[in-house]
Amino acid sequence: MPYLTPPEDLASLLPGEPPFRIRQLRAWLYRTPVLHAADMTNLPKELRAGIEPRLWPFAVEEEQTADRGQTVKWLFRAGDGASIETVLMGYPSRTTLCISSQAGCALACTFCATGQFGFERHLGAGEITAQVAYAKAWLDALGLPGCSNRLSNAVFMGMGEPLANYEPVREAIRRLIEEMGMSARSITVSTVGVVPGMLRLAEEPWPLTLALSLHAADDDLRSRLVPLNRRYPIDDLVAAAAAYRRKKGRRVSLEWALIKDINDTPEQARGLAAIAQELRAHVNVIPLNASPLSQFRAPSQDAAHAFAARIRAAGANVTLRRNRGGDIDAACGQLRARRHTAHQELAPDTAQCSAAGNLPNVPGNEP
Numbered sequence: 001m002p003y004l005t006p007p008e009d010l011a012s013l014l015p016g017e018p019p020f021r022i023r024q025l026r027a028w029l030y031r032t033p034v035l036h037a038a039d040m041t042n043l044p045k046e047l048r049a050g051i052e053p054r055l056w057p058f059a060v061e062e063e064q065t066a067d068r069g070q071t072v073k074w075l076f077r078a079g080d081g082a083s084i085e086t087v088l089m090g091y092p093s094r095t096t097l098c099i100s101s102q103a104g105c106a107l108a109c110t111f112c113a114t115g116q117f118g119f120e121r122h123l124g125a126g127e128i129t130a131q132v133a134y135a136k137a138w139l140d141a142l143g144l145p146g147c148s149n150r151l152s153n154a155v156f157m158g159m160g161e162p163l164a165n166y167e168p169v170r171e172a173i174r175r176l177i178e179e180m181g182m183s184a185r186s187i188t189v190s191t192v193g194v195v196p197g198m199l200r201l202a203e204e205p206w207p208l209t210l211a212l213s214l215h216a217a218d219d220d221l222r223s224r225l226v227p228l229n230r231r232y233p234i235d236d237l238v239a240a241a242a243a244y245r246r247k248k249g250r251r252v253s254l255e256w257a258l259i260k261d262i263n264d265t266p267e268q269a270r271g272l273a274a275i276a277q278e279l280r281a282h283v284n285v286i287p288l289n290a291s292p293l294s295q296f297r298a299p300s301q302d303a304a305h306a307f308a309a310r311i312r313a314a315g316a317n318v319t320l321r322r323n324r325g326g327d328i329d330a331a332c333g334q335l336r337a338r339r340h341t342a343h344q345e346l347a348p349d350t351a352q353c354s355a356a357g358n359l360p361n362v363p364g365n366e367p
C-alpha cells in the first residue's frame, strides 16, 4: 500500500530497486498521481502490475456527480470496512476538495449526520493524503466540465474533527505541501473548537487557513448544537482564534450553518457580527442541509439573505454559501448515512439511528 507508507520510506516497499526507481514512484504517487499503476509509464511493466492491486488504500464504493457534473462525491471503503467520504467541487477558476479526517465523528453536533452516527475510527495520514491524490488523478484523467482542472484547495470539512486526530492530520498536511506541492494557504482546517488543537496549529510552520464552526453566538444555544462547547466555551474559542490570527497573520473564517428559528434570529446575527468584528474574521453562512428525519430545518432563501445582510450591515465580512451536491446525496456524512439507513431497515431491532437524515453539507471555499 504505497500511500500508507511514508513517502521517505518507499524504498522499503521495493527492496533491491535503485534510488531513481523510488524517486519515480514517489513522483507518480504525489506530484503527478494516476488512477492506475499501468499509467506509471516509466516504471517496468512487472513493477506496475505489482503495484496496481494495492495502489489505493481503499475501494471506490460509490461515485456520484451533481451540479451538471461540477460536483463529484466518492464513498471510499478501507480494507477494514471504514467509510471515507470525499467531495470534489469545481468552479471556473479553482477546484476544491472536501476531505475526511476520521471515519465518523465522536463530537455529536446535533444537526450533523456524521455526528449522529458516532465514531468509527481515526484515518491515518496516508488515507487522508490518498483522498487528495485520488481526486488529483481523477481530475487529470477525466476533468470537470467548465471548471479548473487544477486541484487548488483542500478543506477538512468532510467527516470527522481534524483537530481530534492531530498527528495524522498534521502529517497529511505536510505531505500535501511538501510532496504534492499545494500551498498552505489553500488548505483549510475546519474545527468545531478543539482549543488545544487550535493553539498547536498556530505553532506549526505553515500559514494554513483556520475555519471555526461557530453556529451560535451564546453558550446556551451553542452547547445545545455543539456538545463540545461545554468543554470549550465561546470565550475560549474566540481567544484561541485570536491567538491563531496574531501568530499567523491569517484571517480566521467563522462557519455558521443557518438553522430555521434556531440561530437565524436578529439577536444571533448581532452576536455573530460582534464576534466576527472582534476577530476581524470572515463569516461563511451555510443554509442547513436538512433532512425530513431531523427536527432542524433550513431557513428560506429570503431568511438566509436577511441574516447575511444583518451581518454585513453590522460591518462584518460575510458570504452566503450555496449548497453543493443537493441532487445527489448532498455531502459529507450522507452517503454513509444512507448506507446505514438501508442497513437499519434490514435489521429493525437495531434501528437506533433515527437521526439518519441529518445530512451535513459540504461548504466549499467559494460563494
Ligand code: SAH
Binding pocket: 111, 112, 113, 156, 157, 158, 159, 160, 161, 162, 190, 191, 192, 211, 212, 213, 255, 256, 257, 286, 287, 288, 289, 290, 358, 359, 360, 361, 362, 363
Ligand atoms: N468537525 C469539523 C469539520 C467537519 S464538518 C467542523 O465541525 O468544523 C464541516 C462543516 O460542515 C462544519 O462547519 C459543520 O458545522 C458543517 N455541517 C455539518 N452538518 C451540516 C449540515 N447538516 N448543514 C450544513 N452544514 C453542516
